[in-house]
Amino acid sequence: MAEGLRFEHVTISLGPERLIALDCTVGPGEVLTVMGPSGSGKSTLLAAITGTLDAAFAMTGRIRLDGHDLAGLPTEARRVGILFQDEYLFPHLSVGANLAFGLKPGVTGRAARRARVGAALAEVGLAGFAERDPATLSGGQRARVALQRMLLSEPRALLLDEAFSKLDTGLRAQVRALVFDTARQRALPVLQVTHDHSDAEAAGGEVMTVG
Template identity: 45%
Template structure:
């Protein structure tokens, strides 16, 4: 279980609070106006933003862990792939930061590339990949890390509707297979409705407790109505 207990983030006049929990295996959308703190919330979970209160996973306080030691992977919109490395090397970083890989590790990389539809592309560099292939590669690296928490900060926002839907379905499928808990920042209510069991609305300095996605959009509170323009 992921629990945020009296979490309070304050930075240069910015303020955001959160006090809720989600069960293992949940697929959670994080939605709200630009600048409300959606990405900041994920960065706090990942250990890159200081905060008051407590964030725990399975009862263990994450504050005691450096970002690289936390039980999570995070995907950003820019994919964070190194341009001078091959696809196989970029994925290998998800296993060993020094790329000290065994034969078994290389086999895992090949299997994961196949899993995300990139078979035969291991020796290509990021510049040789399309936008959709870059998204698949970043997702593959996160899968290789095999962490129980996956944070998505709009990694597919630049993709067209059909390709974005395909990527969301791939995340859903892999999350269901692995039991991972996924939090996905999005500006698009259609993404939330396609992907998420529950949705966290971030608005007015509060990351609200998760609510069933269908229920939230069927009867949105004023802050969500204003955001959606309805």
Template identity: 60%
Template sequence: MSLHLDRLCVRAPDGRALFAPLSLRLAPGAVGCVMGPSGVGKSTLLNAVGGHLPRTFRADGRVLVDGCDVMPLPAERRRIGVMFQQAVMFPHLSVAGNLAFGLCPSVRGRAARRRAVEDALERAGLAGFGPRDPATLSGGQQARVALLRTLLARPRAVLLDEPFSGLDAERRQDIRRFVFDSIRTAGIAALLVTHDAEDAEAAGGAVTRLG
């Protein structure tokens, strides 16, 4: 799935544009990057793309997924996944339960859903982790599970909001590689927000600077 931002601009409640109109084309499997200092509007840009913009803000322009403009649609119908800086796990669910929660509804039947979760854990190097409490996982393991849950929903595009910033250097490189490889394998476009030049270089896609 491709992602195209066509002169996308976000305006604050006072009507002020947070950044100049942004145009960006990402092919299936490509990871584009938006960089800029804190407070420039990077996360707000992702909110506009995903459909999570506060009502007091306004977005102008178009967001096209595979050529279809999703701007008129609510977030749940855009099918754009989000991976945040902190991996958000449901504490009352096991690792497998967290992944099953994100499964695409088209995966039906208890056996099929269990197999999909087990296959995902094996691909991530986490075979046998299904019964574990998410609180027992390391930061890197939680990041892998968070991405798996996002991808199991079969999103049409993925937004990455500084997902590596809470990791140490060694784990950051490993998780970054896992995330980018998984997105390329899935063949969906992704937009990464970061302030780290190494993240942008590893993504290998177009780099846009705000501010």
């Protein structure tokens, strides 16, 4: 049963300085926005969730996803998807091959993989784009491909690391709506870190300020 993303008395410190203190649950389909300036610990919190926290930082407490303690699990076993401000599409691969990279190992056979990729593209209005070069895509198309690649890995939570900061105003609203609507439809808890108040307003939900 989906229980969401739970922070149990989580603190993250750098030496004597405590950067983050969090004790809450982000339920399925809900969004928690963490706001603050650069260096305030926002990305450090994401690293703690994904299992990539630098050894210079100390964390106490527990992070649970759907009731499972994430401590000690390798990054790939945590079932957490993340979107960055850059899409990080592989330039040497087609759009379809980029999406296929996100498929879980259990999806075997060329036909089955092609079908999953085709369905993912159609879902965001990009049917027929599988053979396209990522360099030919618009900013909005690139953002949609990055979202679908992440979703094909079947995450149980979504992290947004300044994910909309490089998009212009009109496109930003469109992509934000797509991401938040998709998270609600799939009952994914979302943790968004940003320094932009409009991102928090678009997400709704609780806002935590750090730094």
